Amino acid sequence: MAKVPVQFSLNGEEKAEFVDSGSTLLKVLRDKMGDTSPKGGCLQGTCGSCSVVVDGELRLSCLTLAETCDGADIQTTAGLASDGVLHPLQRAFMDEFAAQCGFCTPGMIMAAKVLLDANPDPTREDVIEALSGNVCRCTGYEPIIRAVLTAARSNSQNAA
Amino acid sequence: MPLALKTYATIAEAGSALKQSDARYLGGGTLVVRATNEGDVSFSTFVRSNDPELSAITVEGGRAMIGASVTMAAIASHSGLKAIAKAARAVGGPAIRNMATVGGNLFAATPYGDFAVALLALGATVHTTEGELGIDEFLAARDGKVVSAVSFAVPTTEKFRFAKVSRIKPKGVSVLSIAALVDVEAGKVKDARIALGCMADRPIRARAAEKALVGATLTEEGVAPAVAAIGEGTRPLTDAVASSWYRGEVLPVHFRRLLLE
Numbered sequence: 462m463a464k465v466p467v468q469f470s471l472n473g474e475e476k477a478e479f480v481d482s483g484s485t486l487l488k489v490l491r492d493k494m495g496d497t498s499p500k501g502g503c504l505q506g507t508c509g510s511c512s513v514v515v516d517g518e519l520r521l522s523c524l525t526l527a528e529t530c531d532g533a534d535i536q537t538t539a540g541l542a543s544d545g546v547l548h549p550l551q552r553a554f555m556d557e558f559a560a561q562c563g564f565c566t567p568g569m570i571m572a573a574k575v576l577l578d579a580n581p582d583p584t585r586e587d588v589i590e591a592l593s594g595n596v597c598r599c600t601g602y603e604p605i606i607r608a609v610l611t612a613a614r615s616n617s618q619n620a621a
Numbered sequence: 622m623p624l625a626l627k628t629y630a631t632i633a634e635a636g637s638a639l640k641q642s643d644a645r646y647l648g649g650g651t652l653v654v655r656a657t658n659e660g661d662v663s664f665s666t667f668v669r670s671n672d673p674e675l676s677a678i679t680v681e682g683g684r685a686m687i688g689a690s691v692t693m694a695a696i697a698s699h700s701g702l703k704a705i706a707k708a709a710r711a712v713g714g715p716a717i718r719n720m721a722t723v724g725g726n727l728f729a730a731t732p733y734g735d736f737a738v739a740l741l742a743l744g745a746t747v748h749t750t751e752g753e754l755g756i757d758e759f760l761a762a763r764d765g766k767v768v769s770a771v772s773f774a775v776p777t778t779e780k781f782r783f784a785k786v787s788r789i790k791p792k793g794v795s796v797l798s799i800a801a802l803v804d805v806e807a808g809k810v811k812d813a814r815i816a817l818g819c820m821a822d823r824p825i826r827a828r829a830a831e832k833a834l835v836g837a838t839l840t841e842e843g844v845a846p847a848v849a850a851i852g853e854g855t856r857p858l859t860d861a862v863a864s865s866w867y868r869g870e871v872l873p874v875h876f877r878r879l880l881l882e
């Protein structure tokens with residue numbers, strides 16, 4: 462099987478790998494680059510647990526071919542904490558008990574992150590819309606919505 | 622299973638590469654990559670083109686030209702396409718909209734293809750590697766040509782109506798979708814193009830209802846004949862979301878609401 466080179470930035474670090482042509486980004490991140498934060502839930506685009514940010518946009522890594530990300534800037538939940546300090550979203554997910562089994566959490570956090578980057582002061586409806594492609598089987602969503610709103614408030618306090 | 626992705630600089634080259642029987646065009650991949658994840662072995666090569674023209678939106682002189690690789694998110698946020706933004710926003714959740722292309726939507730099997738329903742009502746022109754054709758004709762065949770763009774006259778917000786009905790809010794697969802381009806002059810409908818999603822294996826026109834609407838006023842009584850005719854010629858889909866019977870029952874209800882909104 463022909464291997465093809467792919468090169469991109471993952472959480473600020475330059476990465477280069479030879480991958481099987483046609484491999485999904487999810488597979489390359491997890492199996493080749495050791496970033497297991499994106500989860501493979503359905504591999505059909507329906508659960509959102511594999512969500513990552515590619516060049517500032519939320520994408521499903523299970524439906525994205527790694528080769529199409531050559532030269533891209535990719536962010537995953539694994540890159541959010543810096544020097545052991547959690548990102549406000551990670552903090553808020555803990556404080557609001559927004560993770561139970563935790564399987565949906567990295568996808569939820571990336572979907573919430575692109576929302577807060579574009580709209581630091583979202584309404585409850587904005588949050589629901591932003592998370593509408595992500596499924597959670599545990600929490601019933603309320604704690605997750607609360608966590609995103611809490612993170613937005615803590616961000617604006619930090620900025621003030 | 623071995624797979625390969627071949628990227629071509631021009632649409633024409635991608636068009637010739639697609640003539641191989643084991644090749645499939647790769648748009649945003651939300652349907653084709655899903656198919657390979659599910660074990661579809663009917664093709665082994667993905668073909669795509671990264672020609673910048675495929676990602677361009679131009680709105681000029683009242684007409685819009687949208688490249689086939691343009692995503693639903695890009696259409697929904699374009700300042701010149703506000704009148705049809707609703708139809709682009711109806712597709713999937715945020716991540717799907719960042720990936721789902723116009724080209725792919727034209728080929729999506731029912732229950733998908735909500736944006737194609739809008740394009741059918743708009744009477745769009747489909748530009749392919751083998752020439753241009755009207756959307757009615759295009760949808761009837763949907764064969765192995767590469768779509769490079771779609772173009773249409775941009776409607777006013779008042780003229781273009783769109784509704785997608787789903788059972789999960791705010792995002793869910795269509796029970797049905799309806800797009801209508803209704804031209805009203807001096808209180809009476811002068812012209813109407815109505816397109817339906819989930820009412821056949823691909824988006825279809827509701828020609829009987831279109832006819833019944835011409836000359837009508839958009840009142841409860843005025844729209845009644847069109848509402849009565851909306852199901853004519855439809856063969857609604859049965860899937861996990863709704864049965865054919867259910868889809869047929871609720872179609873007139875939603876069509877009436879759309880006309881009277």
Ligand SMILES: Cc1cc2nc3c(=O)[nH]c(=O)nc-3n(C[C@H](O)[C@H](O)[C@H](O)COP(=O)(O)OP(=O)(O)OC[C@H]3O[C@@H](n4cnc5c(N)ncnc54)[C@H](O)[C@@H]3O)c2cc1C
Binds near residue numbers: 645648653767
């Ligand atoms: C979770 C989920 C939710 C979805 N929700 C919706 C929804 O609400 N509404 C809806 O309409 N759809 C929905 N879809 C289906 C799909 O995402 C859209 O229809 C999308 O527009 C398909 O575009 P794509 O670029 O991803 O297509 P691809 O998967 O890349 O391609 C689809 C088909 O079109 C062909 N093709 C693509 N581009 C071209 C081209 N330029 N020329 C020739 N052939 C081409 C491909 O070969 C393939 O056969 C959903 C999908 C998923 C996974």
Ligand code: FES
Binds near residue numbers: 506
């Ligand atoms: S694993 Fe990608 S959406 Fe479920």
Ligand code: FES
Binds near residue numbers: 560563596598600
């Ligand atoms: S916490 Fe278990 S799926 Fe969301």
